[in-house]
Amino acid sequence: QVQLGESGGGLVQAGGSLRLSCAASGRTFSAYLVGWFRQAPGKEREFVAAISWNGARTYYADSVKGRFTISRDNAKNTVYLQMNSLKPEDTAVYYCAADRRGTGVVRTPSEYDYWGQGTQVTVSS
Numbered sequence: 001q002v003q004l005g006e007s008g009g010g011l012v013q014a015g016g017s018l019r020l021s022c023a024a025s026g027r028t029f030s031a032y033l034v035g036w037f038r039q040a041p042g043k044e045r046e047f048v049a050a051i052s053w054n055g056a057r058t059y060y061a062d063s064v065k066g067r068f069t070i071s072r073d074n075a076k077n078t079v080y081l082q083m084n085s086l087k088p089e090d091t092a093v094y095y096c097a098a099d100r101r102g103t104g105v106v107r108t109p110s111e112y113d114y115w116g117q118g119t120q121v122t123v124s125s
Contacts, residue, residue: 022096
């Protein structure tokens with residue numbers, strides 16, 4: 001069993017930066033692909049970024065490519081999402097998730113097995 005906890009959210013002005021962290025319990029976390037998703041009020045949960053178990057592969061939504069960077073430190077059981085040049089449309093609750101089964105379908109929420117509770121990111125204009 002893996003438990004995930006996000007932190008680092010907050011209120012920031014447009015153009016600013018935040019770094020989200022996803023800390024995990026469980027020794028097997030380092031073997032899992034991890035993704036970040038976000039959900040704005042009244043909208044479906046959408047894929048933001050994902051990283052393979054060893055960090056060799058990263059994946060991004062087109063809307064964040066070039067602005068967000070995902071990374072991980074397996075020694076600390078933590079995955080990060082560095083968010084730069086934030087826009088008001090980035091406002092959402094951000095969730096991290098871990099894929100235990102290794103399906104390779106990284107952009108679909110239902111393919112992930114473990115989820116954190118989410119952290120709010122609000123970008124003011």
